[in-house]
Amino acid sequence: MSIQRVAALALGALALALPVLSVVPPAEAPTGFDNLSNGFSDQTTFDADKQVFNEQEFIADGLGPTYNAQSCGECHQNPVAGGISQVTEQRAGRFDGTSFLDHPGGSLVHSRAIDAAVQERLLPGNDVRTFRTSLNTLGDGFVECIADGTFTQIADDQAQRSHGRIRGRIIQVPVIEAAGTPRIGRFGWKNQHASLVSFSGDAYLNEMGITNLVNGQDDFAQENTSNGRPVDAFDTVPDPEDDGEDVAIFARFMRATKAPPRDATLAGTPDVRRGAELFAQIGCALCHTPAIVTAPVGTVINGGTFTVPEALGNKTIRPFGDFLLHNLGTGDGIVQNGGPVTRNRVRTAPLWGLRTRNRLMHDGESLSHNEAILRHDGEASGVINSYRNLFGAQKTKISLFLDSL
Numbered sequence: 001m002s003i004q005r006v007a008a009l010a011l012g013a014l015a016l017a018l019p020v021l022s023v024v025p026p027a028e029a030p031t032g033f034d035n036l037s038n039g040f041s042d043q044t045t046f047d048a049d050k051q052v053f054n055e056q057e058f059i060a061d062g063l064g065p066t067y068n069a070q071s072c073g074e075c076h077q078n079p080v081a082g083g084i085s086q087v088t089e090q091r092a093g094r095f096d097g098t099s100f101l102d103h104p105g106g107s108l109v110h111s112r113a114i115d116a117a118v119q120e121r122l123l124p125g126n127d128v129r130t131f132r133t134s135l136n137t138l139g140d141g142f143v144e145c146i147a148d149g150t151f152t153q154i155a156d157d158q159a160q161r162s163h164g165r166i167r168g169r170i171i172q173v174p175v176i177e178a179a180g181t182p183r184i185g186r187f188g189w190k191n192q193h194a195s196l197v198s199f200s201g202d203a204y205l206n207e208m209g210i211t212n213l214v215n216g217q218d219d220f221a222q223e224n225t226s227n228g229r230p231v232d233a234f235d236t237v238p239d240p241e242d243d244g245e246d247v248a249i250f251a252r253f254m255r256a257t258k259a260p261p262r263d264a265t266l267a268g269t270p271d272v273r274r275g276a277e278l279f280a281q282i283g284c285a286l287c288h289t290p291a292i293v294t295a296p297v298g299t300v301i302n303g304g305t306f307t308v309p310e311a312l313g314n315k316t317i318r319p320f321g322d323f324l325l326h327n328l329g330t331g332d333g334i335v336q337n338g339g340p341v342t343r344n345r346v347r348t349a350p351l352w353g354l355r356t357r358n359r360l361m362h363d364g365e366s367l368s369h370n371e372a373i374l375r376h377d378g379e380a381s382g383v384i385n386s387y388r389n390l391f392g393a394q395k396t397k398i399s400l401f402l403d404s405l
Contacts, residue, residue: 026293029142029315031261033079039311040141040256049253050081052246057208062241065118065231066110066224067209072250075134075207078356082138082257088131088364089207091334095128100335100343104228107334108206115234118226130332132189133364136353139259140187143323144196144302145312147295148184154322158286166286166379168324169345171338176201177215178303185337186323189362191347192337195302200250204242212242215305259317260353266404275401278394283383287348288320320405321350329377332362344378354405369399 030038037046054073057063068089069075075087090111092103103109103126113119122129151170159167171191174180176198185191193199201214211221221240223231266272279285295301297313324347331344338345346362359367366372376384387395 024314026314026316029139029294029317030258031139032258033083033138033261034258035080036258037256038141038258040309041252046253046256049249049256052249053253054081057210059114059236062210062235062237062239064112064114064209065234066113066120066226068111068207070208072203076137080138082136082254083260083353084136084357085134086359086364087134089134090122090129090131091332092122092126092129093334094126095333095343099340100128100333105225107336108224110209110224110226113226118229118231118234120227123227128333130334131363131365132332133357133359133362135187135189136260136350136356137254138257138353139317139319140196141255141257141312142259142294142315142317143186143319144194144255144306145294145299145308145315146186146292146323147299147301150292150295151184151186151322151324154289154292155324158322162283162286162382165382166283166326168287168322168326168348169338169342170324171342173337174198175303175305176217176219178305179217181303183302186347188336189332189346190334190336190338190342191323191325195306196251196254197247197302197305200247200254201244204247204250210241210246211239212247213240213244214247215244255312259319260356260405262318263355263404266400269400271397272401272404275397275399278390278398279401282386282390283380284387284398285320286383287322287324287326287380288351289322290320291316291318293317317352319350319352320354321348321352323350324348326380327378328375328380330361330363330375351402351405355403369402370395373398 037043054071056070073081075085076082078085090109091107092109093107094101110120155168171185172182173185173194175183175195183194185194187193187199201212201220204210204212205220223235294313294315295308297308297310299308325342325345327345331346335343360372366375373387
């Protein structure tokens with residue numbers, strides 16, 4: 001027998017002995033405004049968690065003393081729990097020509113208080129000010145499970161396809177429940193958080209005034225001030241007011257929500273399909289990324305505190321957003337976790353569920369698709385010039401496409 005024949009037989013035997021590695025194609029993430037779990041939690045747990053998400057806090061629970069809302073659901077409720085709302089928060093500070101400086105007490109100026117004596121107000125000299133609209137949290141469990149490398153690839157692709165004119169800014173932010181382990185930010189208008197547990201702990205303190213522990217970490221265990229003044233005399237509940245149980249429930253609820261669905265009656269119509277083509281052709285899809293695949297099942301994320309489960313892993317989501325920071329000429333001037341470079345950058349607004357909003361852009365000041373599109377500048381200036389050159393009927397088809405999201 002020839003040496004070549006022996007080698008061929010040996011290779012064949014080796015091939016039979018090795019396991020067959022198959023790549024499982026990603027499945028579509030479940031969508032719906034139906035108050036049903038995506039499978040991360042069973043329906044009984046999901047319903048119970050939703051009740052806690054919507055539950056109002058009162059002074060006896062530790063509400064305030066300064067705050068914006070009494071529950072998560074107050075700001076995230078349209079058309080179902082976890083969605084968006086018309087509620088906005090106020091941010092302020094000042095720019096000295098070199099650096100951004102927070103408003104006394106922090107850039108978040110609370111709109112409500114449990115006592116008029118600690119009501120916060122915008123103080124003189126703070127000429128950087130903005131409103132921030134409530135964000136949709138539906139489907140955020142899938143967003144949490146996007147691998148960091150996927151964001152890097154999206155940013156690289158943007159730069160290549162736009163010849164360097166557009167590239168999403170990536171920032172590393174601390175995962176609070178992992179003692180500050182860094183991960184790429186993806187939640188909040190400034191991408192100030194990378195995990196839903198961190199996001200929940202932040203919101204519980206800063207939106208409701210409930211001090212809390214996050215996996216034993218005390219980053220959110222101290223009350224906010226009132227324009228920089230202590231509120232101890234008005235705080236009757238010992239800190240921390242939540243030992244972390246509610247924070248964990250909020251995160252579990254959001255992880256179990258379905259992604260926002262398309263409008264089935266519009267999505268397949270010729271005009272909407274043509275609008276989607278035009279949306280991509282002029283460059284909107286560079287940042288409003290149509291589809292992203294989450295990390296494989298079993299991937300360990302959030303500094304080792306969470307493992308991507310079957311319900312969330314290897315799923316195709318269609319957010320029409322890249323979850324990266326861009327300078328569109330509409331930046332709010334506020335600096336949070338990302339440092340000075342993020343001052344005039346905001347996160348691309350994911351467009352899934354867009355039809356549930358009637359106040360657009362980060363501040364809610366645009367009231368139509370056309371107004372919102374024409375406000376884009378900066379990195380998007382070339383794309384918007386292409387939009388301006390479209391015929392009226394073509395712009396109408398893009399708007400119809402946006403109505404289907």
